[in-house]
Amino acid sequence: MSTPPLTYGRYLQIEALLKLQQPLSDGPEHDETLFIIIHQVYELWFKQLLHELDALNAALDAARTMAALATLKRMLTILKTLVAQVDVLETMTPLSFNAFRARLDASSGFQSAQFRLLEFRLGHKRPGMLTHYGEDGAAGAQLDAALRAPALYDHLLGYLHAQGHAVPPSLLSRDFCQPYAGSSAMQDLLVSLYRHDDPAAQVCERLVDLDEGLQEWRYRHVKMVERTIGSKPGTGGSSGVEYLRATLFQPLFPDLWAIRARL
Template identity: 45%
Template structure:
C-alpha cells in the first residue's frame, strides 16, 4: 500500500502505555461497582417478557438521575443560605440539564406498546412510580410539601426519615426568600418564619416585591436571573409531568394505576401545582 494512503482498517492497536492488568489495580468496573449495578435488573415475568428489561432500566436510571438532582438541589439551597448566589445558580444550571435528560427518557419508554406493557404489568403488583421516595424528596426540596406522603414510606425507615426531615426544613424557594430579605428586599415577615411543613401559598405582597425586580432588571440582575432560573426549573418539571402523563395515557389509557391511583386523571391534576406562584403571578403585572 502507498505510504501516503490512509489505513482504512477497522483495527486500532493498543498503545504501549494502556493498562491491561487489573489484578491489583482499580478498573473502571471496580470504581463504578458495575458488578452490583448491572446485576440489579431482575425481571420477574414468567414466562420471561422481552420488554421488562426496558421498563426496569428506564426507572432505575431515572432514580439515579433523581439522586443527582437531590444532591444539586440540596447544594443550591445550602449555598443560598450562605449568601453564595453565583455557585447556587451554577447548581441550578446543572439541575436543568438533568431535568431535560429525565424528560427525554420518556421517549424510550413510549416505544412500549399497550400490548407489550400488558404482558409485564401483572408482575409489578402494587409497585408504582408514585412510591418513589426520591421523587418526593425533589418535590419537598422545591416546596411542594405534603405530610400525608411521609406515611406512604412507613415501611422504609430511611426514606421516611429523609422525607420527614425535608418536610420540616425550608425549601429552595424559602431560602431564596430569606436571601432576598437579607439583601434588603421587603419580603413579608410571615414568609420568613412559618411552619415549613405546610404547603407554600401565594403572597400578594411578595408579588409586588418581584414586580419591582422585573420593572428594573438591570438594577436587580442577580435576583432577576435567579427568578428566571427558578421559572426554568418549574417549567422543566411541568414538562416532565406532562410527558409522564402522555406516556401513561398511550400505554394504559384510563386504567387505574398499579399503586391504586386513578392513573391519568391523578397525573393531570399535578399539572395545576406550582412551586413558585409569585414568579408566575408577577408576569400579569408587568407592563400594567
C-alpha cells in the same frame, strides 16, 4: 501484597450494577428489561437532583449568586434528560407492557420515596403523603424532616433578604410544613427587584425554568401513562392517569408566575 490498580469496572461497580436488572416475567418478556432500566435510571437522576438541591440551598444561604446559577443550570439540564427518557419508554407498546404488567403486583412509581422527597424539598408539600411510607422507616423519617424544613423558595426568600430586599418577616418565619401559597407583598417586591437587581432577577428566572421543567416532565409522564394503559387503574392501587393529571399545572413558586403580567 500490592493493591491492584483501580479499574473502570471496580470504580463504578459495573458488575454489581448490571446484576440489578431482574425481570420477573416468564421468558422474560423483552420490554421488561427496558422498563426496569428506565426506572432505575430515573431513581439515579432523582438522587443527583437531590444532591444538586443541597448545593443550591447552600449557595443561596451563602448569597453566592454565580454558584446558585451554575447549579440551577445543571438541574435544568437533568430535567431535560428526564423528559427525553419518556421518548425511550414510549417505544414500548401497550401490548408489550401488559405482557408483564401483572408481575408488578403492588409496586408503583407512586411509591418512589426519592421523587416524593424531591417534591417536598421543592415546595410541593402534602403531609398526607407520609402515610404511604409507614413501613419504610428511613424514607418516612426523611420525608418528615423535609416536610418540616424550609423548601427551595424559602431559601430564595432568605437569599433576597440577605441581599437587602424587604422580604415580609412573616414569610421568613412561616410554618414550613405548609406549601407556600403566595404573597401580594412579595409579588410587589419581586416586580421592583426584576427592574433594579439583575443578578437576583436571573436567579428568580432560573427558578421559573426549574418549575416549568418539572411541569413539562409531569405532562410527558401523564401522556406516556395514558397512551400505555389508558383509563385503567395504576399499579399498586393508584388511580393511574386520573391521579397524575391532578398533579399538573400546580406551580411550585406562585409569586414568580403571578408577576408575569406586571413586568
